[in-house]
Amino acid sequence: xxxxxxxxxxxxxxxxxxxxxxxxxxxxxxxxxxxxxxxxxxxxxxxxxxxxxxxxxxxxxxxxxxxxxxxxxxxxxxxxxxxxxxxxxxxxxxxxxxxxxxxxxxxxxxxxxxxxxxxxxxxxxxxxxxxxxxxxxxxxxxxxxxxxxxxxxxxxxxxxxxxxxxxxxxxxxxxxxxxxxxxxxxxxxxxxxxxxxxxxxxxxxxxxxxxxxxxxxxxxxxxxxxxxxxxxxxxxxxxxxxxxxxxxxxxxxxxxxxxxxxxxxxxxxxxxxxxxxxxxxxxxxxxxxxxxxxxxxxxxxxxxxxxxxxxxxxxxxxxxxxxxxxxxxxxxxxxxxxxxxxxxxxxxxxxxxxxxxxxxxxxxxxxxxxxxxxxxxxxxxxxxxxxxxxxxxxxxxxxxxxxxxxxxxxxxxxxxxxxxxxxxxxxxxxxxxxxxxxxxxxxxxxxxxxxxxxxxxxxxxxxxxxxxxxxxxxxxxxxxxxxxxxxxxxxxxxxxxxxxxxxxxxxxxxxxxxxxxxxxxxxxxxxxxxxxxxxxxxxxxx
Amino acid sequence: xxxxxxxxxxxxxxxxxxxxxxxxxxxxxxxxxxxxxxxxxxxxxxxxxxxxxxxxxxxxxxxxxxxxxxxxxxxxxxxxxxxxxxxxxxxxxxxxxxxxxxxxxxxxxxxxxxxxxxxxxxxxxxxxxxxxxxxxxxxxxxxxxxxxxxxxxxxxxxxxxxxxxxxxxxxxxxxxxxxxxxxxxxxxxxxxxxxxxxxxxxxxxxxxxxxxxxxxxxxxxxxxxxxxxxxxxxxxxxxxxxxxxxxxxxxxxxxxxxxxxxxxxxxxxxxxxxxxxxxxxxxxxxxxxxxxxxxxxxxxxxxxxxx
Numbered sequence: 009x010x011x012x013x014x015x016x017x018x019x020x021x022x023x024x025x026x027x028x029x030x031x032x033x034x035x036x037x038x039x040x041x042x043x044x045x046x047x048x049x050x051x052x053x054x055x056x057x058x059x060x061x062x063x064x065x066x067x068x069x070x071x072x073x074x075x076x077x078x079x080x081x082x083x084x085x086x087x088x089x090x091x092x093x094x095x096x097x098x099x100x101x102x103x104x105x106x107x108x109x110x111x112x113x114x115x116x117x118x119x120x121x122x123x124x125x126x127x128x129x130x131x132x133x134x135x136x137x138x139x140x141x142x143x144x145x146x147x148x149x150x151x152x153x154x155x156x157x158x159x160x161x162x163x164x165x166x167x168x169x170x171x172x173x174x175x176x177x178x179x180x181x182x183x184x185x186x187x188x189x190x191x192x193x194x195x196x197x198x199x200x201x202x203x204x205x206x207x208x209x210x211x212x213x214x215x216x217x218x219x220x221x222x223x224x225x226x227x228x229x230x231x232x233x234x235x236x237x238x239x240x241x242x243x244x245x246x247x248x249x250x251x252x253x254x255x256x257x258x259x260x261x262x263x264x265x266x267x268x269x270x271x272x273x274x275x276x277x278x279x280x281x282x283x284x285x286x287x288x289x290x291x292x293x294x295x296x297x298x299x300x301x302x303x304x305x306x307x308x309x310x311x312x313x314x315x316x317x318x319x320x321x322x323x324x325x326x327x328x329x330x331x332x333x334x335x336x337x338x339x340x341x342x343x344x345x346x347x348x349x350x351x352x353x354x355x356x357x358x359x360x361x362x363x364x365x366x367x368x369x370x371x372x373x374x375x376x377x378x379x380x381x382x383x384x385x386x387x388x389x390x391x392x393x394x395x396x397x398x399x400x401x402x403x404x405x406x407x408x409x410x411x412x413x414x415x416x417x418x419x420x421x422x423x424x425x426x427x428x429x430x431x432x433x434x435x436x437x438x439x440x441x442x443x444x445x446x447x448x449x450x451x452x453x454x455x456x457x458x459x460x461x462x463x464x465x466x467x468x469x470x471x472x473x474x475x476x477x478x479x480x481x482x483x484x485x486x487x488x489x490x491x492x493x494x495x496x497x498x499x500x501x502x503x504x505x506x507x508x509x510x511x512x513x514x515x516x517x518x519x520x521x522x523x524x525x526x527x528x529x530x531x532x533x534x535x536x537x538x539x540x541x542x543x544x545x546x547x548x549x550x
Numbered sequence: 551x552x553x554x555x556x557x558x559x560x561x562x563x564x565x566x567x568x569x570x571x572x573x574x575x576x577x578x579x580x581x582x583x584x585x586x587x588x589x590x591x592x593x594x595x596x597x598x599x600x601x602x603x604x605x606x607x608x609x610x611x612x613x614x615x616x617x618x619x620x621x622x623x624x625x626x627x628x629x630x631x632x633x634x635x636x637x638x639x640x641x642x643x644x645x646x647x648x649x650x651x652x653x654x655x656x657x658x659x660x661x662x663x664x665x666x667x668x669x670x671x672x673x674x675x676x677x678x679x680x681x682x683x684x685x686x687x688x689x690x691x692x693x694x695x696x697x698x699x700x701x702x703x704x705x706x707x708x709x710x711x712x713x714x715x716x717x718x719x720x721x722x723x724x725x726x727x728x729x730x731x732x733x734x735x736x737x738x739x740x741x742x743x744x745x746x747x748x749x750x751x752x753x754x755x756x757x758x759x760x761x762x763x764x765x766x767x768x769x770x771x772x773x774x775x776x777x778x779x780x781x782x783x784x785x786x787x788x789x790x791x792x793x794x795x796x797x798x799x800x801x802x803x804x805x806x807x808x809x810x811x812x813x814x815x816x817x818x819x820x821x822x823x824x825x826x827x828x829x830x831x832x833x834x835x836x837x838x839x840x841x842x843x844x845x846x847x848x849x850x851x852x853x854x855x856x857x
Contacts, residue, residue: 056816059633066587141598143591161594215634233635233643234816235717235808261715262803262812266702270714273706434582434821441590471590 036252036529042549044527047254049545051278052267056234056260061215062200063135066143068453069258071197076239076256076542077222078200081109081128081179082191084539086532088359088457090191094123094201094223095179104186104491109194111177116244117203119221125173127201127223132171134207135198138162147198150455151190154182186491189458195539196456225251225543234260239542252546268523277525277547283406286345286521295526299346300533301357304453304518305462306350308399308414309475310511313443316475317397320446324383325395326510331380332421333414334373338515342409345521350514352503354462357517357536361459364500366507377421384422396425401449402436410515411449440474448474450512457537459499460489466502466511477511551849554857555842562838567617569834570827574613577823584630584821603630616827626831627824631817637828644810645832650720651807652795655732659794660787663737667744668779671752672771682741689738697731698804715806728805732798736790743786748779781851788844796833 035042057070065074081095095109115123134140136148136159148156154170170182183190193199203214203221210219217228225245230238237258241251259275261267264282268289271279281289281297290297310320319325335349351369354361363369368376389395399415401407408430415426426447431439440448452472454461464470467486468478485502489495506512520538524531529546532538585591585599600606604615619625626637635643663686670682692700705727706714718724751757752775760770802811810829817825848855 056632056812058631061633064633138594138598139602141595141602143585143587143595143599145595145598146589146592149592157594160592160598162598212634232717232808233632233640234802234812235806259716259806260808260812261806265699266715266804266806269702269707273710273714275706275714433819434586435580437586437588438581441586471592 036546036548037250039529041529041546043252044547044549047252047547048257049253049255049278049528049542049547050257050259050276052261052271052276052280053258054260054264054267054280055262057237057258059215060220060228062197062202063131063140063142063144065197072540073228073237073239073258074197074200075224075539076226077220077224077228078197079115079224079245080196080200081111081194083541084195084535084537086530086535086544088532088535088537088539090195093195094128095194098191100190104188104190105183107181107183107190108174109179109181111179112246113177114246115223116246117221117223118227118242118244119203119206120244121203121221122176123201123223124176125179126176127203128179128199129171129173130204131200131202133166133169134202136160136169137166142198144198147193147196147455151193151199152183152185152187154184156184188491188493188495189456192456192458225541226256236260245543247543251543253542256542271523277528278531279523281345281521281523283409284342284344289523293523296523297521298524298531298533299519299521301348301355301536302453302518302520302538303355303357303457303536304451305353305355306347306410306451306515306518307353307449308447308513308515309450309477310447310513311443311445311475312478312511313476315443317446319387319389319395319397322387323509324387325389326513327508328380328383328387328422329418329424330510330513331368331376331383332417333513333515334417335516336373337417338410338413342413343406343516345519347516347519350516351507353466353506353512353514354459354499354503355454355517355536358454358459358462359457359536360496361499362496364503364507366503368507380422384424389422389424391423394423394425396427397446398427398429399447399449400429400431400436400439400445402433403430407449414515443474443476450474451518453518454537460486460495463489463499463502466506475511477509479505479509479511481505551846551857555846558842558845559838562835562842565838566831566834570617570831571613573827573830574616575609577821577826578609580821582821584823586821603628616824620831626828629817629822629825631820631822631825637824640813640825641810641828641832644808644813647717647720647807648795648798648802648809648811651725651728651732651801651809652791652798654725654729655736655794655798656787656791658729659733659736659740659790662733663740664744664780664783666737666741667783668748668771668776670741670745671748671779674749679745682745686738686741686745689734690742691735691738693735694731695800695804697734698727698800701727701731702804715804717807717809724805724807728798728801728807731805732794732801736794740783740786740790743783744779747782748775751775751779754778777851781848784844784847784851788840791840792833792837795836 053069057073058067059065059070060074060077062074062078065071079093081093082090083093085091094111094115096112098107098109100107111125117123135142136145136156145160155164155168158164159166159169172180174180201223206221207214213219217231220228225242226239227242229240240255264280267279270276310326339347339349351366352363356363399411401411411428415428418424418426452462463486465472466477468483482502482505485498489498527548529548530544532540585596604612628636666682670679673679702714705712712723712726716724757775760774799811799815802809814829849857
């Protein structure tokens with residue numbers, strides 16, 4: 009660690025190390041590894057987080073911090089499995105539309121108040137409150153909580169939300185439709201409890217370090233916007249004695265190359281590896297460069313509306329374009345960060361999702377190219393009548409590299425002429441959302457670890473279905489999957505239909521590509537959602 | 551001079567108003583809004599959010615409310631992106647940072663640039679001159695986005711002497727690289743302008759007269775040549791001062807200083823209207839004031855100019 013950072017950190021260390029001292033001098037209770045004296049984890053944020061208010065936060069960086077500061081009903085373990093959080097257990101009725109959570113009696117807020125079922129009721133009502141107008145209010149709708157949609161729209165009073173405190177330690181949730189994966193959704197920050205008294209006292213400023221009261225393993229002690237933030241051990245946390253890491257520091261570093269340099273200079277314990285640099289990093293620092301699958305996909309979507317290109321209305325043309333994409337070149341040469349190639353829309357890493365045997369995946373690239381040529385010729389496109397269209401992506405070096413590679417593959421193999429266009433993010437979203445495109449880049453990260461979070465994008469009424477793909481059978485299967493005990497075969501069939509009709513071209517699935525200090529213990533690389541909790545991490549002695 | 555200054559400040563009011571109105575409409579006409587996101591919000595949620603911030607009102611009403619709040623309450627409105635901060639908070643946090651390293655860069659660029667230019671002119675065609683000219687050109691060719699990476703690689707990665715970014719309350723270790731990165735190219739320009747201006751002044755009649763009456767070189771330079779030499783430098787410095795404060799976007803982002811440049815670019819990208827407008831107004835007002843100061847400085851440097 010750089011000595012200047014170290015000196016400045018030393019000055020900031022407070023008495024919160026007292027309970028940590030038992031670990032600091034010792035060894036890890038499970039692994040027996042020697043622990044570092046300084047249990048501080050420093051990582052990079054690519055941008056200032058939006059908020060640490062559980063019902064308001066809308067970005068990944070903010071959600072990571074919020075997950076440390078607050079604790080919801082359930083948590084995830086290192087593999088993404090559900091483990092108890094504030095709730096010790098839950099039960100559900102036969103129809104799976106009423107869930108009852110039992111809350112632990114030793115959970116406390118950082119000011120010493122007990123965490124009660126009422127705190128969850130308050131928080132969930134807050135999330136749908138039109139007055140708060142949370143950008144994540146839709147998540148409560150997605151959870152199918154009774155009356156959530158009506159309350160958000162202002163058509164019912166907030167008190168009619170299907171959540172109530174039976175007593176201080178029993179929370180009952182009523183759903184408008186059965187939802188087998190409901191408990192999984194309670195690991196999301198929107199569902200974390202909120203301290204009513206503090207919020208009413210301080211208003212929007214309640215999340216500032218000087219005002220905040222939280223119930224997670226850490227408390228928010230310092231925040232210099234656009235520069236750094238610090239969260240430190242919460243002495244009131246019910247599992248404080250098993251928490252090893254004392255302190256977590258974030259540094260906002262917008263440029264990922266600068267972040268990498270600062271990591272290499274020892275200022276950070278973790279940073280992202282810029283695209284294309286992973287091979288060099290893993291050669292120079294094999295024990296620090298890590299890559300693992302994430303729950304996100306990268307695709308291009310066809311505009312299938314009336315106004316879209318005539319050619320794209322022919323599934324054979326769409327399939328030809330998908331076939332001609334050599335995904336190996338994209339993942340091995342362009343991104344080069346261990347990303348899995350994608351032949352299906354939902355990533356293989358998704359829980360309970362079996363990748364269907366898609367014909368294209370088992371072919372060799374020359375076979376695919378051959379078939380692509382045949383299909384395109386069959387559709388009436390060739391040297392005399394060349395196919396041409398425009399593809400758009402949001403301005404970004406990595407997306408540009410991928411787009412250039414794709415357009416070259418299509419040109420060389422199929423003689424298709426493609427015009428590339430990039431747009432600034434918000435303009436891009438607006439244009440894509442209004443179907444002002446031929447072929448547009450898309451990417452999606454799962455909101456929860458279940459295939460529907462991806463496949464719902466291709467449901468005809470979905471607000472995220474930018475290509476306006478419309479297949480009655482797909483809609484039917486997805487609706488059925490919502491309430492099914494075993495939705496996996498239904499998802500497999502949806503993927504088969506998508507592979508046949510090709511409304512989208514899946515390119516690759518994301519990988520988490522990090523430089524991680526070898527001192528950091530227990531980073532959950534198997535948690536594909538990357539829902540990590542600082543309380544489960546530790547720093548080994550050097 | 552007081553009357554002149556007051557007159558200039560009065561003229562500044564409509565100028566800034568015009569700036570606000572122009573920015574306001576440009577901003578609203580840009581595609582995408584503050585709540586356009588990858589996950590399009592359900593209409594009901596979007597309607598709630600827009601109602602909360604008054605974005606459901608007609609544009610003229612929004613503009614009127616905005617101006618009213620500034621004039622009456624000195625309130626530049628809420629940030630749409632950061633719920634627990636408003637524009638006043640964001641400026642109060644970022645501006646002192648930008649101002650600190652901006653002023654230091656300005657000071658460094660001016661003192662080093664002017665000294666280099668004067669030395670080069672006095673020792674015209676000597677090795678000092680060649681060295682100063684060479685350094686000036688090299689520095690001018692190194693904009694901050696080239697200097698940034700060079701500095702970080704050298705001082706942070708290879709030598710391990712300085713932290714690679716951050717602010718830490720403005721401790722000196724954190725200031726060095728941002729100041730050098732920002733000051734270098736301006737320093738080069740200032741050196742060149744000073745040198746050519748000094749050479750011209752040294753060849754003018756009143757200097758020949760001063761020398762002819764037997765004044766020592768030092769007096770000739772300091773008492774007679776310096777002031778007229780600096781006149782063109784000052785007209786260059788006015789805009790530079792505003793540039794180092796406003797044009798520091800790259801430095802802010804590259805060195806993660808937490809200055810206003812980061813907030814400015816961020817607000818433009820996220821369509822955080824109030825933050826974008828607030829910072830624009832600040833920069834506009836700053837330009838007006840600095841221009842006035844520059845004009846007033848002319849009178850001191852050149853007795854022929856009177857207001």
